[in-house]
Amino acid sequence: MVTCSIERAVNLIGEKWKFLIIRDLIEGKKRFSELKRNIDSISQKVLTQNLRSLEENGLLTRTIYPEVPPKVEYELTALGYGLKPVIDALKTWGETYAKN
Amino acid sequence: MVTCSIERAVNLIGEKWKFLIIRDLIEGKKRFSELKRNIDSISQKVLTQNLRSLEENGLLTRTIYPEVPPKVEYELTALGYGLKPVIDALKTWGETYAKN
Secondary structure (H helix, E strand, C coil): CHHHHHHHHHHHHCEHHHHHHHHHHHCCCEEHHHHHHHCCCCCHHHHHHHHHHHHHCCCEEEEEECCCCCEEEEEECHHHHCCHHHHHHHHHHHHHCCCC | CHHHHHHHHHHHHCEHHHHHHHHHHHCCCEEHHHHHHHCCCCCHHHHHHHHHHHHHCCCEEEEEECCCCCEEEEEECHHHHCCHHHHHHHHHHHHHCCCC
8 A cells, every 4th residue: 555655656746857846836836937947957848848747647737828928827736735745855854864 | 945955855866766666665675676576667677777876875775695696685874764754745645635
């Protein structure tokens, strides 16, 4: 049972960029350009791919506002926001142990 | 600051297989064949690569016992074991939200 739930969890989010995107969106909804700026080292292509994958897995929603140029916002769903304790635990671990 | 510690954390472990390996080793040290059996869908090559990477990053140790055939055991370091709260939070998330 333990195995199942963790495997399910990491199948949905087990990848570096997804953690960084979710961490960023936990603070609130963001536009593509904001995410791109905050996750310094990510390429446009990889960010797009990861956002699409997170959307397909129900962790975030993508809203397009009919403006010129169109405004697109990404926002965590309840499922995505439920990862806050995981992100918090990662943060604590990073702070406590990985000091160099 | 928040950004830094989480980035450091996911740089060290942000990958599906590493979570599954760490989850398995939290229960105690294991031999390669045990890990291979427990992480059902992982290939020998990918398991080897991930164990090596975790060892290089100081999350586990690899001990070779001079037997015939040689016995090799993998065990989490304090750094690796410090990830238990992250694994626990992932487990809770997997159980609570990802029910299908």
